[in-house]
Amino acid sequence: MIVRAVAAGDLAAWERLYAGYAAFYGVAQTEEMRARVWSWLMDPAHGTEGLVAEVDGVVVGIVHYRSFARPLSATIGGFLDDLFVGPEARGSGAAEALVEGVADVGRKRGWSLIRWITAEDNYRARGLYDRVAEKAKWVTYDIKL
Numbered sequence: 001m002i003v004r005a006v007a008a009g010d011l012a013a014w015e016r017l018y019a020g021y022a023a024f025y026g027v028a029q030t031e032e033m034r035a036r037v038w039s040w041l042m043d044p045a046h047g048t049e050g051l052v053a054e055v056d057g058v059v060v061g062i063v064h065y066r067s068f069a070r071p072l073s074a075t076i077g078g079f080l081d082d083l084f085v086g087p088e089a090r091g092s093g094a095a096e097a098l099v100e101g102v103a104d105v106g107r108k109r110g111w112s113l114i115r116w117i118t119a120e121d122n123y124r125a126r127g128l129y130d131r132v133a134e135k136a137k138w139v140t141y142d143i144k145l
Contacts, residue, residue: 001094003101006041006050006062013059014038014052021062021084025119037064051101053085053094060089063098067111075112078102083116083125095128 006014015034022029040048041064053061064081080102085094099114106114114133117140118125129135 001092001097002054003051003097004054006052008042010052010059011038014041014050014062017059017062017084017086018082020086021082024084048081049105051098051105053089053098053101055089055092055094060092061085061094061098063102065102065105065114067109068115070112073112076110078106078109078111078114080114080116090124095125096132099128099132 015038018034018037019029037048040046041050047066048064049066050062050064052059052063061084063083066079066081067076068079070077080099083095083098085092085098103114105111115136116129118129
């Protein structure tokens with residue numbers, strides 16, 4: 001398994017996986033929405049970046065991430081977004097490899113931590129997350145604008 005930065009040639013595989021991610025969470029996602037996120041990933045000036053997990057030349061998983069300021073600790077952290085592995089590759093270690101890939105980026109950049117959220121009922125993913133990270137004590141709130 002290879003974990004590497006997302007590249008222009010990954011568009012078709014990325015679209016398939018990102019659409020699967022949206023479907024998993026029951027989010028209506030349009031082609032225009034995916035095109036916008038893809039443009040962010042391809043723009044070095046944008047804060048959103050991505051990695052893919054590849055097995056035998058086939059992209060089987062994706063993850064997006066970005067840095068964020070942590071004023072209280074006066075550090076920069078990394079936020080892991082949108083981790084998804086195709087059903088055909090679940091259990092292959094791709095999800096853990098993608099999490100570790102983001103952690104590697106963070107170590108190289110001097111980030112203080114990697115943070116992410118998941119749905120409370122995403123039990124399969126939480127099994128991995130409970131093994132590789134510490135569950136935060138923070139409760140999340142949203143204001144829809």
